[in-house]
Amino acid sequence: MTEVLETQIERGRELARISHWINGELVAGQSGRSGPVYNPATGEQTGEVDFATAQEVDRAVQAAQAAFPAWRATSLSKRSELLFRMREMFHQRREDIARILTAEHGKVLSDALGEVARGLEVIEYACGIPTLLKGEYSEQASTGIDVYSIRQPVGVVGGITPFNFPAMVPMWMFAPAIACGNTFVLKPSEKDPSASLLMAELLKEIGLPDGVFNVVHGDKVAVDALLDHSDIAAISFVGSTPVARYIYERGTKAGKRVQALAGAKNHMVVLPDADVEMAADAAVSAGYGSAGERCMAISVVVAVGDVADALVGAIQERLPKIKVGDGFEPDVEMGPLITREHRDRVASFIDKGREAGATVVADGRETAGDGDGFFLGPSLLDNVKPEMEVYLEEIFGPVLGVVRVDTYDEALRLVDENSYGNGTAIFTRDGGVARQFQFDVQAGMVGINVPIPVPVAYYSFGGWKDSLFGSSHIYGPEGIEFYTRGKVVTSRWPDPATSRVDLGFPQTR
Ligand code: NAD
Numbered sequence: 001m002t003e004v005l006e007t008q009i010e011r012g013r014e015l016a017r018i019s020h021w022i023n024g025e026l027v028a029g030q031s032g033r034s035g036p037v038y039n040p041a042t043g044e045q046t047g048e049v050d051f052a053t054a055q056e057v058d059r060a061v062q063a064a065q066a067a068f069p070a071w072r073a074t075s076l077s078k079r080s081e082l083l084f085r086m087r088e089m090f091h092q093r094r095e096d097i098a099r100i101l102t103a104e105h106g107k108v109l110s111d112a113l114g115e116v117a118r119g120l121e122v123i124e125y126a127c128g129i130p131t132l133l134k135g136e137y138s139e140q141a142s143t144g145i146d147v148y149s150i151r152q153p154v155g156v157v158g159g160i161t162p163f164n165f166p167a168m169v170p171m172w173m174f175a176p177a178i179a180c181g182n183t184f185v186l187k188p189s190e191k192d193p194s195a196s197l198l199m200a201e202l203l204k205e206i207g208l209p210d211g212v213f214n215v216v217h218g219d220k221v222a223v224d225a226l227l228d229h230s231d232i233a234a235i236s237f238v239g240s241t242p243v244a245r246y247i248y249e250r251g252t253k254a255g256k257r258v259q260a261l262a263g264a265k266n267h268m269v270v271l272p273d274a275d276v277e278m279a280a281d282a283a284v285s286a287g288y289g290s291a292g293e294r295c296m297a298i299s300v301v302v303a304v305g306d307v308a309d310a311l312v313g314a315i316q317e318r319l320p321k322i323k324v325g326d327g328f329e330p331d332v333e334m335g336p337l338i339t340r341e342h343r344d345r346v347a348s349f350i351d352k353g354r355e356a357g358a359t360v361v362a363d364g365r366e367t368a369g370d371g372d373g374f375f376l377g378p379s380l381l382d383n384v385k386p387e388m389e390v391y392l393e394e395i396f397g398p399v400l401g402v403v404r405v406d407t408y409d410e411a412l413r414l415v416d417e418n419s420y421g422n423g424t425a426i427f428t429r430d431g432g433v434a435r436q437f438q439f440d441v442q443a444g445m446v447g448i449n450v451p452i453p454v455p456v457a458y459y460s461f462g463g464w465k466d467s468l469f470g471s472s473h474i475y476g477p478e479g480i481e482f483y484t485r486g487k488v489v490t491s492r493w494p495d496p497a498t499s500r501v502d503l504g505f506p507q508t509r
Contacts, residue, residue, distance in 0.1 A: 015045060015046065015047055015048050016037075016046060016047035016048070016194070017047070017048055017050070018037065018047050018048065018049040018050065018193050018194055018197065018217060019050050019197075019217070020050060020052060020056060020060065020214075020215055020216050020217055021196075021197055021200040021213075021214055021215040022056075022059055022060045022063050022214050022215075022216070023060075023063035023066075023067075023210045023211045023214065024204050024209075024210025024211065025210075026197070027056075027059075028050065029050025029051065029052060029056065029217070030053070030056065031050065031051055031052060031053040031056065031221075033050075033051040033053075033218075033221075034048045034049055034050050034051055035048070035049050035051060035190045035219070036048060036049075037049055037104055037190075037191065037192065037193065037194070038104075038339065038374075039103055039104070039106075040104075040105070040106035040335070040336040040337065040338055040339070040373060040374045041106055041325070041326040041327060041328070041335060041336050041373045041374075041375075042326075042371070042372060042373055043340065043371070043372030043373050043374060044372075046103065046104070047104075047193075047194065049190050049193045049217045050217050050218070051190070051217060051218040051219055051221065051222065052187075052216040052217060052218040052221070052222040052225070053221060053222075053225075054221065054222075054224070054225035056216060056222075057185070057216050057218075057222050057225035057226055057229065058225065058229065060185045060214040060215075060216045061156055061158075061185055061226075061229050061231050061232060062231070063210070063211040063214055064156040064183035064184065064185050064211055064212070064214055064231075065155070065156050065183070065231045066211055067183045067209055067210065067211030067212050068153075068155055068156060068182070068183045070209065071178075071181060071182075071183055071209060071212050072152070072153050072181040072182075074181070076129060076130040076133065077130065079129055079178075079179055079181065080127055080128070080129050080130055080179070082206060082207065082208060083123060083126050083127040083129065083175065083178075083179050084127050085206040085207065086123055086175070086202075086203065086206055086208075087120060087123045087124055087127060089202050089205060089206050090116065090119070090120055090123060090171075090199070090202060091120060093198075093202060094113060094116040094117070094120070095113070096198065097112075097116050097167050097195055097198055097199070098112035098113045098115070098116050099112070099328075100166075100167075100194050100195045100198055101115060101116075101166060101167060101192070101195055102327040102328055102335070103194075103328075104166070104191070104192035104193075104194055104195070105163065105164070105166060105191075105192045105335075105338060106291070106327055106335040106336040106337065106338065106373075106374070107290045107291070107293075107327055107335050108327035108332050108333060108334065108335050109327055109328060109330075111289065111290055111327070111335075112327070115165055115167055115168045116167055116168070118168050118454070119165075119167055119168035119169075119170075119171030119172065119175075120171070121456065121457035122168075122171050122172050122175050122176065122457045122475045122479075123171060123175040124457065125175075125176070125457035125458055125475070125476065126175040126176045126178075126179035127179075129179040129180065132179075132477075132480050133150075133151050133180065133480070133484070135148055135149040135150045135151060136148060136149045137149075141490070144492050144493070144495065145490060145491065145492045146490075146491050146492075147488060147489070147490050147491075148488070148489050148491075149486055149487065149488045149489075150486075150487050150488075150489065151180075151480070151481075151484035151485065151486055151487070152181070152484060152485055152487055153180045153181035153182040153483065153484055153485075154182055154233040154234045154257070154483060154484065154485055155182060155183075155231070155232075155233035155234075156182065156183050156184070156185060156231055156232050156233055157173070157177045157182045157183070157184050157185070157232070157233065157234045157235070157236065157483060158184075158185050158186075158187065158226040158227075158229075158232045158234070158235045158236070159173040159174060159177070159184060159185070159186045159187065159235075159236045159237075160187045160223055160226065160235065160236070160237045160238075160239065160247065161173070161186065161187070161188050161189055161237075161238055161239070162189055162238050162239040162240070162295075163189035163191040163192050163293075163338050164290070164293045164294060164295065164338075164396075165238075165294075166188060166189060166192045166193070166194075166195040166196065167195045167196075167199065169238045170186055170188060170195075170196060170199065171199075172236075172238075172461070172474050172475045172479070173186070173236045173474070174186060174213060176475060176479040176480055176483055177234075177236070177479075177483045178208070178212060178213065180480060180483040180484050181484075182233075182234075182483055183211060183212045183213070183214075184212065184213050184214065185214045185215075185216060185226065185232070186213070186214065186215045186216075187215075187216050187217070187218060187222050187223060187226060188215065188217065190217060190218060190219055191338055191339065192338070193217050196215045197215060200213060200214075200215050223247070224250070227247065227250045227251045227254055227256075228250070228254055229254075230254075232256060233256060233257070234256055234257045234258070234259075234482065234483065235247060235251045235256050235257075235258045235259075235260075236259050236474065236482070237251075237258065237259070237260040237261065238260075238261045238295075238474070239260075239261075239262065239263075240262060240263045240394070241262040241263035241394070241420070241466050241467070243262075244260035244261065244262035244263070244468075244469050245260070245262070245466075245469055247260045247469070248260040248469035248470055252470075257470075257472075257482065258469070258470050259462075259468075259469075259470045259471075259472040259473070259474060259482055260468070260469040260470055261295075261461075261462055261463065261467070261468055261473075261474055262420075262422075262463070262466060262467050262468060262469060263295065263394045263396075263420060263422075263466065263467060264295045264296065264297075264299075264394060264420050264422035264423065264463065264467050265299050265300060265391075265392075265393075265394050265418055265419075265420040265422075266286075266296060266297060266298050266299055266300070266420075266422055266423045266424055266425070266443075267298070267299075267300045267301075267302050267411075267414065267415045267418065267424050267425075268282065268283060268286065268298040268300070268301050268302065268424070268425045268426075268427065268451055269302045269304065269408075269411045269412075269415065269424070269425070269426045269427065269437070270283075270301060270302065270303050270304060270307055270311055270426075270427045270428075271304050271305075271307065271408065271411075271426065271427065271428040271430065271433065272304055272305040272306055272307045273428055273429045273430055274307060274427035274428050274429065274449075275427070275429065276307065276310050276311055276314050277314060278427070278449070279307075279311060279314075279427040280311060280314035280315045280317075280318060281318070282298075282425070282427065282449075282450075282451035283298060283301050283311075283315050283400065283451065284315060284318045284319070284322070284378075285451065285452075286298035286425075286451035286452050287299065287301075287378075287398070287400035288322060288334055288378045288398045288400070289334075289452075290334075290335075291334055291335055291336065291337050291376070291397060291398050292346075292395070292396065292397045292398040292399065292400075293337065293338065293396055293397065294452070295422055295467075296422065296423045296445070296452045296453070296454055297396075297452075298400065298425065298451050298452070299394070299395060299399075299400060299401065300384070300391065300400075300401050300402075300403055301315075301400060301401070301402045301403070302402075302403050302405060302411045302414055302415070303402055303403070303404050303405070304405055304406070304407065304408060304410075304411050305406060305407070308402070308404045311402075312361060312380070312382050312402055315380060315400070315402075316361050316362060316380060319362050319367075319377075319378045319380065320367075322334050322377075322378050324367060324368065324369060324375055324377050324378075325369065325375075326373070334377075334378065334398065336373045336374040336375045336376075337374045337375070337376060337397055338374070339374060340374050342374070342396070342397070343374040343375070343376050343397070345397075346376055346395055346396065346397030346398070346399060347364065347365055347376050347379075347397075349389070349390045349393070349395050349397075349399050350363050350364070350365065350379050350381070350399060352388075352389050352390055353381040353384065353388065353390040353399075353401070354381075356385070356388040356389065356390065357383070357385065357388070358381040358382065358383050358384045358385075358388060358390060358401070359381065359382040359383045360379070360380075360381055361380040361381065361382050362377070362378060362379050362380040363377075363379055364376040364377035364378055364379035364398055364399070365377070365379075376397060376398055377398070378398045378400070379398060379399040379400070380399075380400050380402070381399065381400070381401045381402065382402045382404075383402070383404060384401035384402060384403050385403070386403065386414060386417075391403065392419075394420070408433065408437075412437065412440055412441065415441055415442065415443065416440075416441065416442040418465075419465060419466045420463065420465060420466050420467045421442050421443040421444060421463050421464035421465035421466070421467050421468075422443065422444060422445065422463035422464075422467035422468075423443060423444070423445040423446070423447065423452065423453055423454075423463070424441055424443040424445075424446055424447070425446070425447035425448070425449075425450060425451045425452075425453060426446075426447070426448055426449075427449055428448075428449070434448045434449075442464055442465065443463065443464055443465075443467075444462050444463035444464045444467065444468065444473065445461070445462075445463065455476065457475060457476060458476055458477075459476045459477075460473035460474060460475055460476035460477060460478035460479060461473055461474050461475055461476070462474055462478070
């Protein structure tokens, strides 16, 4: 077992020092600035993570820059072989990665394993890099002239990731970026940074050359250093909308290509003909899974017509069965929130909703249990109105709101007028209406009787409106495109028939 793991998952030991990973080794931070890392289920601090200075970020970028020429020249078959090894290694060690996620993020172990599995799908996709990078060829575009396209890596890629998927979101980025021949500097969330270090160790173990994958920890200082660094060619960001907007503006101003995936407020529309039991199961798993800390979580149920009473009743009935507790306990279904401050902010929306006129059907503070963990039970607000703060804000916790409307058109307008457009879902038995919804709706990912429509790895993931800055979705074909630049070659060769060197070609054709 690695040092990182030992210190992270065994309780009662001294604080883990979580350092940077540069050029294939752990490098202790020199800034004197650091931040606490907690086990959110106990409220105990388990680690202290170094915060990088601009100079430390520069060191990581220089390592990545130095590794780039040899890595981009590495053959496709060798790169693909390494991706296959990465897949095998991460699969073999999935339990170890998942345990770190549960220890620092708090999500239940089965969910953490699910996170690793979804990340592995993107690595599997990247194993096909020789096929994915194939260009096009037009013979005889003009007489004696051939034209063909190739895709080449952009250089050093910076990845800035959120707390809620500390393993999967980095995998969404580094697997395709590295497969394309780029080198990578990851700045993971400072709230749960250890999974990135285990992944770095595993990448070294499979034989990835030093400098191809680096990790710098930190806050805005480290992020700004990446955004401004002249040797960073591209930035992939996943996080909240205000930060995404900032990253996009500052990164593009510095001449980089930037994809910035942002916050969400995903609506699930339930039509009167829907299977109420199925819709209620979906709302519960998509609303409260991972304590609602998913960018594809359902946070608003839009109940159309007379389905509302039955649906709210069916959701309410399911809530007492959700066992809240430490994610390492086998029967627990919902873990804590990431920090005490975040838990308190999320909980404050219950009162805000009540004060604005919503009906509090379930108050998660009453079912949060005792202890110092950052827990909040599942909360349900009915009769939420679009002008309420609970509707407008991304809560990012286990507080599900129900908006009642009379018609499909009203439901659609609600989804479309919301500033976010990450995912959405419709529950109905009517294929024609579902098809119309898919045609009409202003969101990047749509589920039809599927509450969390995260695309499989061979499609790309991304939202619309304030859920995405930049034009490129992440992973899948758009990921390959983002991490490469196109080059088109137009070529003409001297006619061998008129060549001054006698190559033995017949003189007439
Ligand atoms: P966040 O925006 O606070 O942080 C994301 C990253 O940005 C972290 O690495 C953090 O250190 C850094 N950061 C934070 N504040 C910064 C600042 N002022 N300047 C520069 N860098 C800064 O997000 P979070 O709380 O870690 O994650 C939750 C958010 O991420 C939610 O809004 C969620 O919807 C979103 N998210 C979106 C997707 C998606 O695919 N669209 C996926 C996962 C999470």
